[in-house]
Amino acid sequence: MIILIVGGSGGIGQALVKRFASEQPKAQIYATYRTTKPNIESSHIHWVELDASREEDVRALAKQLPNVDMLINATGLLHTPDKLPEKSIQEFDPDFFNENLKANTLPTLLLAKHFAKALKAKQTTYFVALSARIGSISDNQLGGWISYRSAKAALNMALKTISIEWRYKLPNCCVLAFHPGTTDTALSVPFQKNVPPGKLFTADFVAQSLIDLIQSKQASDSGGFYSYDGSAITW
Ligand SMILES: NC(=O)c1ccc[n+]([C@@H]2O[C@H](COP(=O)([O-])OP(=O)(O)OC[C@H]3O[C@@H](n4cnc5c(N)ncnc54)[C@H](OP(=O)(O)O)[C@@H]3O)[C@@H](O)[C@H]2O)c1
Structure with missing residues (x-):
């Protein structure tokens, strides 16, 4: 089995690499990092440097991996060193919006384009992206965080559209959007104090929840949007 974890250097990405490495000892795990290579080593873990928003990087990786059983994209961005998500449209900044699209939406589109061939197989394959409930239009009660919300809504639409196209072209590929819940990683640090008790998950718990979801x-089931507890989320 070949497993590719894009954004394997992130909080959830690293937990996925470790979990898969222990649960699937026969699998070859390819994991990508953009800036710093994590210190997770094993003979069946292969680290690759990749900027998932650069088409030439994604194309080159796809050339290296002609068959993939499971591709999980765990890249994403909520804040930068000098920008937090917007509380009001008055804080909207075009550069921050574009950064959100580049990190939260573009990589999945490039990965689908270049890995479609690798995911076409007689057995079931998986194409999964880490989304967020906040990207659900029907679930939006609070407003705010407009760049992140919009980028995740665009990601959701991309995944739904890919799942429809692949129903015929890749009939054995299951395309899923996954909401991890608030997870204790660098991404959520500025917002953790508002999380109700018991609702800040470890990355390890979330990785196991995603593995359980994929196995079920x-x-x-392609074209679904699921939460960490296995429940379906409306688009
Ligand atoms: N944590 C939460 O509470 C939470 C809640 C809902 C949804 N999510 C989603 O879950 C996913 C994983 O988040 P996380 O909590 O693990 O965040 P994280 O620890 O901040 O990891 C995000 C990773 O994305 C990578 N990345 C961003 N842009 C990239 C690009 N163009 N190419 C390659 N890598 C890129 C970053 O790499 P560098 O470090 O090299 O920049 C980082 O390793 C994200 O999609 C996030 O939106 C998280």
Whole structure:
């Protein structure tokens, strides 16, 4: 089995690499990092430097991996060193909006384009992206965080659209959007004080929840948006 974890250097990405490495000792795990290579080593973990928003990087990796059983994209961005998500449209900044699209939406589109061939197989394959409930239009009660929300809504639309196209072209591929819940990683640090008790998950718990979800889904479930507890989220 070949597993590719894009954004394997992130909080959830690293937990996925460790979990898969212990649960699937026969799998070859390819994991990507952009800036710093994590110190997780094993003979079946292969680290690759990749900027998932650069098409030439994604194309080059796809050339190296002609067959992939499971591709999980765990890249994303909520804040930068000098920008927090917007509380009001008055704080909207075009550069921050574009950074959000580049980190939260673009990588999944490039990965789908270049890995479609690798995911086409007789057995079930998986194409999964880490999304967020906040990207659900029907679930939006609070407003705010407009760049992140919009980028995740665009990601959700991209995943739904890819799942429809692949229903015929890659009938054995299951395309899923996954909401991890608030997870204790660098991404959520500025917002953790508002999280109700018991609702800040460890990255390890979330990685296991995603692995359990994948194991419970088949190609006929393609095009779904699921939460860490396995419940479906409306688009
Ligand atoms: N943590 C939460 O509470 C939470 C809640 C809902 C949804 N999510 C989603 O879950 C996913 C993982 O988040 P996380 O909590 O693990 O965040 P994280 O620890 O901040 O990790 C995000 C990773 O994305 C990588 N990345 C960003 N842009 C990239 C690019 N163009 N190419 C390659 N890598 C890129 C970053 O790499 P560098 O470090 O090299 O920049 C970083 O390793 C994200 O999609 C996030 O939106 C998280």
